[in-house]
Amino acid sequence: MNTNTIKSILFSIFCLSFLQIDAQDLHRKFADLPCMNKNFNTIVHVAVDSLNRDPVASEAFINEMLEETSEFFSPICLSFSACEINIIDDNYAYSNLQSAPLSLEARIDKMEALFHKPMRINIFVVDSIQDVECGLGRFEGIKTATDANVIIELNNCPDDRASQNLAHQLGHLFGLYDTYHEDHPPELVNGDNCEIAGDLICDTPADPYGRAIPIPDDTTTYALSYLRGCEFVFEALDPNEEYYQPDVGNIMSAYPCKCGFTREQYLKMAEVYFSSSVKQF
Numbered sequence: 215m216n217t218n219t220i221k222s223i224l225f226s227i228f229c230l231s232f233l234q235i236d237a238q239d240l241h242r243k244f245a246d247l248p249c250m251n252k253n254f255n256t257i258v259h260v261a262v263d264s265l266n267r268d269p270v271a272s273e274a275f276i277n278e279m280l281e282e283t284s285e286f287f288s289p290i291c292l293s294f295s296a297c298e299i300n301i302i303d304d305n306y307a308y309s310n311l312q313s314a315p316l317s318l319e320a321r322i323d324k325m326e327a328l329f330h331k332p333m334r335i336n337i338f339v340v341d342s343i344q345d346v347e348c349g350l351g352r353f354e355g356i357k358t359a360t361d362a363n364v365i366i367e368l369n370n371c372p373d374d375r376a377s378q379n380l381a382h383q384l385g386h387l388f389g390l391y392d393t394y395h396e397d398h399p400p401e402l403v404n405g406d407n408c409e410i411a412g413d414l415i416c417d418t419p420a421d422p423y424g425r426a427i428p429i430p431d432d433t434t435t436y437a438l439s440y441l442r443g444c445e446f447v448f449e450a451l452d453p454n455e456e457y458y459q460p461d462v463g464n465i466m467s468a469y470p471c472k473c474g475f476t477r478e479q480y481l482k483m484a485e486v487y488f489s490s491s492v493k494q495f
């Protein structure tokens with residue numbers, strides 16, 4: 215057994231230990247999924263801290279993160295490796311992205327314009343972004359030559375592993391919405407409106423995160439206030455008076471128990487990739 219196999223087994227155990235139920239539905243090979251047989255040679259940009267100008271993440275950390283993230287995408291034969299690690303050592307302003315004096319959007323645009331390499335997935339690793347939890351992934355960025363960008367925050371995210379956060383942001387790049395996506399109508403627990411509501415994906419249960427708001431508990435982060443461990447304990451009813459039971463292990467959720475994608479999420483990502491005329495290296 216090689217090191218990668220051992221790492222992969224350990225990671226699966228780590229995942230299962232998170233989820234008492236439903237783990238069998240996530241993170242496994244579904245017989246009918248397309249195999250994309252593709253490794254992305256990503257460019258990873260690492261911010262430096264303002265104190266000593268040390269990179270916020272080491273090369274070993276980045277390679278391990280990419281290996282773990284690749285596990286989540288293995289059912290459709292996608293993987294990610296670091297073709298280049300670029301330390302942003304001439305400017306420490308990028309480790310804690312602030313919304314002043316430039317707006318956050320302008321600052322991020324500037325960072326991307328300065329360092330982004332076209333036709334690649336560009337992963338920016340920063341310490342934190344003001345008022346943004348975990349990071350950002352450009353929706354359907356994979357279909358473009360210049361917007362295949364994700365930013366992950368190492369210190370403003372309840373996920374245990376940076377790989378869970380990166381997988382989530384890459385999910386956006388491949389056209390997935392958050393399971394609680396708020397720009398569409400709320401999804402009903404019975405799933406009747408799943409095609410036009412929430413994340414528009416029908417095998418992800420309705421997720422009330424951010425809509426039905428628990429009483430904030432100041433000893434914990436917002437996402438954790440819906441949970442006990444990785445069990446969803448927040449009692450909220452949908453318009454039909456049914457209790458929500460979201461899948462807290464879904465990578466596109468906000469809960470720090472991310473463990474896998476569903477079959478329909480894999481199909482959606484494959485569809486977005488195959489429909490794109492741009493093919494990233």
Ligand SMILES: [Zn+2]
Binds near residue numbers: 382386391392
């Ligand atoms: Zn998201």
